[in-house]
Amino acid sequence: MAEKKEKKPNLLRLNPLDFTKLTPVRKARIEAAPARELRPADTYVPNRIANALHPDVQYLKVTEIIEHDCDNKSYILGPDHAKGTDALAWFSAGQYLSLSMEIGESFATRPYSIASSPNDALKGEYRITVRRTAGGFVSGHILDTWKIGTPVTASQPLGEFTYEPLRDAKHIIGLAGGSGITPFRSLAYAVAEGIEDAQMTLLYGSRTKNDALFDEEFTALAEKCPAFRYVNVLSEETRDGCEHGFLTAELIRKYAPEGEYSVFVCGPSAMYRFLDEELPKLGLRRKFIRRELFGECRDPAKEEGYPGSKAASYQLTVRVSGKDTVMTCRADESLLAAMERAGVKAPSHCRSGECGWCRSKLVSGEVFVPKRMDGRREADFLYGFIHPCCTFPLSDIVLDVPPFHP
Amino acid sequence: MERQYDVIVVGAGNGGLAAAANTAKAGCSTLLLEKHNLPGGCATSFRRGRFEFEPSLHELCSVGTEDRPNVVYKVFDDLGAKIDWCYEHDLFRTIVKGQDGYDITLKSGVDAFCDSMEEAVPGCYASVRAFLDLKPKIDAAIDYIYASKGNPNPVVMLVKHTDFMRTAGHSVEEVMTALGMPQKAQDLINTYWGYLGVPTDELNAMHFLNMLYGYVSDGAAMAHHRSHELSSALVDVIEKHGGEIRYNSEVTEFLYREDGSCCGVVANGEKLYAKEVISNVIPHNVFNMSDPKVIPEENLKLANAREFGISVATVYLGLDCTAEELGMNDYTVFIKGDSYPRDQYNNRLEDGLYIVNCLNKVVPDSSPEGTCTLFFTMPLFGCDMPRDLRPQDYKKFKNDLAKRYIEDAEKTLGISIVPHIEEISIATPVTFARYLGTPEGTIYGYKLSGWDSLMARTAGEKEDYAIPGLSFCGGHYIRGDGYSCAYIMGEMIGKRVAKRLKGGV
Ligand SMILES: Cc1cc2nc3c(=O)[nH]c(=O)nc-3n(C[C@H](O)[C@H](O)[C@H](O)COP(=O)(O)OP(=O)(O)OC[C@H]3O[C@@H](n4cnc5c(N)ncnc54)[C@H](O)[C@@H]3O)c2cc1C
Ligand code: FES
Numbered sequence: 011m012a013e014k015k016e017k018k019p020n021l022l023r024l025n026p027l028d029f030t031k032l033t034p035v036r037k038a039r040i041e042a043a044p045a046r047e048l049r050p051a052d053t054y055v056p057n058r059i060a061n062a063l064h065p066d067v068q069y070l071k072v073t074e075i076i077e078h079d080c081d082n083k084s085y086i087l088g089p090d091h092a093k094g095t096d097a098l099a100w101f102s103a104g105q106y107l108s109l110s111m112e113i114g115e116s117f118a119t120r121p122y123s124i125a126s127s128p129n130d131a132l133k134g135e136y137r138i139t140v141r142r143t144a145g146g147f148v149s150g151h152i153l154d155t156w157k158i159g160t161p162v163t164a165s166q167p168l169g170e171f172t173y174e175p176l177r178d179a180k181h182i183i184g185l186a187g188g189s190g191i192t193p194f195r196s197l198a199y200a201v202a203e204g205i206e207d208a209q210m211t212l213l214y215g216s217r218t219k220n221d222a223l224f225d226e227e228f229t230a231l232a233e234k235c236p237a238f239r240y241v242n243v244l245s246e247e248t249r250d251g252c253e254h255g256f257l258t259a260e261l262i263r264k265y266a267p268e269g270e271y272s273v274f275v276c277g278p279s280a281m282y283r284f285l286d287e288e289l290p291k292l293g294l295r296r297k298f299i300r301r302e303l304f305g306e307c308r309d310p311a312k313e314e315g316y317p318g319s320k321a322a323s324y325q326l327t328v329r330v331s332g333k334d335t336v337m338t339c340r341a342d343e344s345l346l347a348a349m350e351r352a353g354v355k356a357p358s359h360c361r362s363g364e365c366g367w368c369r370s371k372l373v374s375g376e377v378f379v380p381k382r383m384d385g386r387r388e389a390d391f392l393y394g395f396i397h398p399c400c401t402f403p404l405s406d407i408v409l410d411v412p413p414f415h416p
Numbered sequence: 417m418e419r420q421y422d423v424i425v426v427g428a429g430n431g432g433l434a435a436a437a438n439t440a441k442a443g444c445s446t447l448l449l450e451k452h453n454l455p456g457g458c459a460t461s462f463r464r465g466r467f468e469f470e471p472s473l474h475e476l477c478s479v480g481t482e483d484r485p486n487v488v489y490k491v492f493d494d495l496g497a498k499i500d501w502c503y504e505h506d507l508f509r510t511i512v513k514g515q516d517g518y519d520i521t522l523k524s525g526v527d528a529f530c531d532s533m534e535e536a537v538p539g540c541y542a543s544v545r546a547f548l549d550l551k552p553k554i555d556a557a558i559d560y561i562y563a564s565k566g567n568p569n570p571v572v573m574l575v576k577h578t579d580f581m582r583t584a585g586h587s588v589e590e591v592m593t594a595l596g597m598p599q600k601a602q603d604l605i606n607t608y609w610g611y612l613g614v615p616t617d618e619l620n621a622m623h624f625l626n627m628l629y630g631y632v633s634d635g636a637a638m639a640h641h642r643s644h645e646l647s648s649a650l651v652d653v654i655e656k657h658g659g660e661i662r663y664n665s666e667v668t669e670f671l672y673r674e675d676g677s678c679c680g681v682v683a684n685g686e687k688l689y690a691k692e693v694i695s696n697v698i699p700h701n702v703f704n705m706s707d708p709k710v711i712p713e714e715n716l717k718l719a720n721a722r723e724f725g726i727s728v729a730t731v732y733l734g735l736d737c738t739a740e741e742l743g744m745n746d747y748t749v750f751i752k753g754d755s756y757p758r759d760q761y762n763n764r765l766e767d768g769l770y771i772v773n774c775l776n777k778v779v780p781d782s783s784p785e786g787t788c789t790l791f792f793t794m795p796l797f798g799c800d801m802p803r804d805l806r807p808q809d810y811k812k813f814k815n816d817l818a819k820r821y822i823e824d825a826e827k828t829l830g831i832s833i834v835p836h837i838e839e840i841s842i843a844t845p846v847t848f849a850r851y852l853g854t855p856e857g858t859i860y861g862y863k864l865s866g867w868d869s870l871m872a873r874t875a876g877e878k879e880d881y882a883i884p885g886l887s888f889c890g891g892h893y894i895r896g897d898g899y900s901c902a903y904i905m906g907e908m909i910g911k912r913v914a915k916r917l918k919g920g921v
Binding site for chain 2: 021022023025027028029035043044045049054056063099100102128170174177297357387388395413
């Protein structure tokens with residue numbers, strides 16, 4: 011039936027009494043449903059995958075120790091079934107675990123890159139490789155006290171130093187220095203085993219070939235696998251088949267493929283500083299340079315914009331769930347480091363300002379945050395939230411910290 | 417002896433935050449527990465490299481301005497929360513791909529909207545106008561229903577509010593068809609089904625019209641500093657009024673008195689007590705954390721009768737070029753493989769509907785100079801995820817999905833995106849399951865299906881939430897999802913609970 015054009019549009023053909031049926035129809039639907047117990051959320055497919063990929067905590071234990079030398083050891087970590095961890099979470103090559111542990115009166119977390127292939131996680135193995143940091147607090151503790159069977163509390167795999175197929179070039183130039191080699195070991199296996207559909211040329215800077223961790227392994231892997239190429243770059247030794255010198259732009263260009271490539275960088279701060287001069291010479295767009303996190307800032311006085319501190323240390327009042335603990339924080343240590351020293355359990359993972367896990371409210375006081383590490387959200391500036399892992403006191407401080415859970 | 421609060425709010429999503437802000441402001445001692453280390457639930461932000469992304473909000477409707485405040489503006493303003501609102505004046509651009517496709521941009525403002533509709537579909541003006549004109553009639557009827565304390569006189573309803581009854585008793589498409597709206601005009605407007613997750617042949621007309629009118633009359637609004645600004649502002653209100661917020665505090669059990677009324681929760685192994693508990697957590701999860709004896713049989717049946725609402729897959733891109741360089745001129749583009757909503761819904765896994773947003777068009781400095789961001793949204797259900805998907809295949813799964821949509825947008829919009837991707841993040845129902853903890857990763861609570869529509873839920877509120885001392889708010893509540901609805905419901909519940917505690921009813 012065609013409607014007449016001149017008529018104003020109206021709803022006359024809809025029965026208003028249909029409205030009165032809404033409730034009875036709904037009631038009947040509810041009445042007809044069973045009163046059975048509800049399926050738990052974690053049994054649904056998305057929840058199951060989410061839980062497998064992102065466990066709140068992973069209880070592990072040391073199952074094997076590989077001693078490279080007295081200052082470098084690899085630890086194979088497996089699930090601690092007795093504590094309820096039955097499988098290890100899958101990860102993207104390049105990610106890290108945040109380990110937490112009590113040492114004496116202190117409570118500390120430290121990030122360690124996973125150095126093994128993601129496929130090994132399916133077999134119940136993560137490998138981390140720890141290098142001794144002179145004056146370091148946790149690295150020495152690990153190297154000197156961990157034995158087979160030592161329990162280890164780890165986070166889920168974290169971090170963004172990973173290959174992203176839609177973002178990165180298919181060819182990765184890995185620039186590694188010192189213990190910065192660890193994520194590349196994982197990436198090398200991921201490339202070799204076809205987990206990541208990419209190629210990698212690894213330029214590994216060490217003083218001598220002897221100092222290069224996993225040297226034989228990388229050499230063998232490169233021979234076997236065309237997608238992976240391995241080059242030693244030795245600063246204090248000249249050797250056949252190895253490059254001599256540093257990771258310069260010229261050297262990178264020599265090994266770079268034609269066309270696009272992504273540069274992935276992980277190494278000590280001296281190497282980052284050196285590359286800050288070298289990488290711009292390559293004229294790469296910013297998206298093609300990915301840096302692993304810098305780790306803790308050890309000396310705020312060296313940072314751009316540091317205003318100087320009136321005192322050598324300040325009083326830090328830490329409030330957790332309404333309970334205050336008072337401690338001393340040195341001007342040259344982060345608020346997080348002071349909390350750890352005092353044995354206050356504060357959440358943290360990356361310790362580099364990036365992950366936001368340590369986010370806390372600055373109730374009062376003045377602070378300094380190195381600009382290069384400031385990973386805060388915009389609104390956090392408006393409402394006085396900070397990341398204590400990269401925040402240094404300039405006065406007495408009151409800080410409201412979320413409760414820790416493992 | 418454990419401390420007893422007036423109110424414990426479980427979950428700091430939009431609903432929980434608004435509820436807690438209202439109870440705290442009313443002078444009730446309030447404890448808000450949140451399992452994540454941030455407030456907001458969906459309403460947050462996350463950083464990648466030099467970008468800070470908006471994870472979920474497309475556009476807030478019913479905000480209004482300082483001079484012409486609408487409900488959402490008032491929710492914040494009444495609490496003393498200051499938001500730096502940014503506005504969008506085009507409604508949206510929508511493209512149907514293929515031979516019989518079209519590419520149309522609709523304007524906001526009632527007159528401008530009707531004009532842009534007439535231009536797109538000649539002859540539709542009167543019916544579109546008539547559809548929007550139903551809005552004041554609906555408001556008048558709802559005012560009357562409230563004034564009659566939920567017991568309206570049926571005769572008055574039938575005589576004075578007939579058009580309300582017709583609208584509220586039928587689907588969007590039934591009402592539009594009755595008004596003689598051409599199919600193409602219907603399909604154009606009904607593009608918005610994507611925001612509610614229910615196709616318009618099933619979606620209640622009154623519900624849809626409320627949302628549509630919110631966008632058409634006020635345009636859309638966004639907070640300057642992503643949704644994290646909205647959540648942070650509410651947190652600030654709560655704390656200013658002496659409320660306490662505990663992050664990293666997952667509630668694992670709800671506690672009940674002998675008489676079956678709710679009296680507290682367990683979080684991080686600690687028992688916490690309150691006179692009233694408000695749950696921003698979906699009833700399914702609450703019931704699974706409760707003694708089965710206290711759950712009224714009808715409430716359990718309701719939970720069993722319901723389907724979970726829709727979830728989404730989303731792609732967040734930080735690009736190393738400006739929106740202008742990219743050739744993106746619109747904030748919101750809906751791209752569709754079919755013109756009809758039900759077809760889009762049915763084809764959601766192949767070539768249904770997806771949304772592309774470029775926040776820089778509304779908030780120019782939402783990314784660093786010389787850059788812009790894109791945000792893709794594809795509605796899909798948690799149960800659409802492949803059943804046999806293994807965790808180790810998930811990265812490839814989500815990258816394949818993202819690639820398909822990005823390439824489709826490149827083709828459809830005639831722009832080049834992939835070479836500019838500097839940062840990328842991809843979310844799926846797995847991601848929402850992870851952060852929200854909802855079954856199937858639903859972001860919309862329960863499906864607002866025909867029988868479980870807003871109208872029917874409103875009428876059934878008392879019986880549906882029958883556990884004494886326990887109130888609910890959030891996307892799963894009577895008004896369904898959407899930031900606006902969650903805020904409005906949070907405010908309503910917060911005020912209601914505060915009133916009860918102060919000796920009111
Ligand atoms: C993403 C990422 C990945 C990494 N991967 C690896 C890896 O694969 N292999 C590797 O070897 N390293 C890796 N690191 C570095 C590693 O996390 C540690 O920084 C390194 O092992 C040094 O830790 P440390 O505690 O020994 O030294 P430091 O961090 O220098 O220890 C000193 C810190 O401890 C504090 N402190 C001192 N005394 C005390 C006390 N009594 N109580 C509490 N705190 C105290 C200090 O204030 C200072 O902050 C990685 C870092 C990052 C960011
Ligand atoms: S621990 Fe990651 S930001 Fe502080």
